[in-house]
Amino acid sequence: MKDFINLEFPSKSSYESFARATVGAFAARLDPTIEELSDIKTAVSEAVTNAVVHGYRGKEGMIYITCALEGRELTVEVTDQGSGIRDVEEARQPLFTTKPEEERSGMGFTIMETFMDSLTVDSAPEKGTKVVMKKVLSTMEA
Template structure:
């Protein structure tokens, strides 16, 4: 029997070394809804991309905080990853495959494309100068 709604919140420094911890914590939290190996892998990949995006782009001058909120119910996990960083000036452009603001760093510009391909629902909320929030949802069979 699956559990009813449950929640978890993490606050981490925007450092690349914290990405693996968040990915593992979210995967462990998701186990309570009995995902398939493929569903678990999809979520881990999407979380990695979202956290990496915040680490790389949100705080160019100084380090900040990334908040990860998870919610599970009988057949889904909903994950929000937010920052109070620089925000995204043009979210439509940012969602285009291969768009990157850091071509000199050899960024592929596929983070949002990857997230959207692995998750069932995706929303990007951002205000330039205020921060960004990615909300994604994965249903389990």
């Protein structure tokens, strides 16, 4: 049977730290390096923050995370049922932000892409957004 966990929590910013810590604890089963663990937590934090800030825009909603392990590959899916993204390609551009007044740096997707091995973003306006990130963790040398 596959190793996986499902989390669901309200779209409140106070859950951002809970989400990354939980995914980090799950990934810790593979004995990641400190850098790998930090990369995973940062990427999860960006995805969850996007769901809170852009997906639900301060409104109440639920955020769902599924994490799975297959061999040394970690898959993290972060899903919201919020406002969605009209143009995913545009949103993925470095420094693109719809909220400069809130000092969003526009780096969220760039960080997810850089810190994980792969990133796919599936989104439809008024339906929501699903972000899938994968990372293969290094094998510890004896």
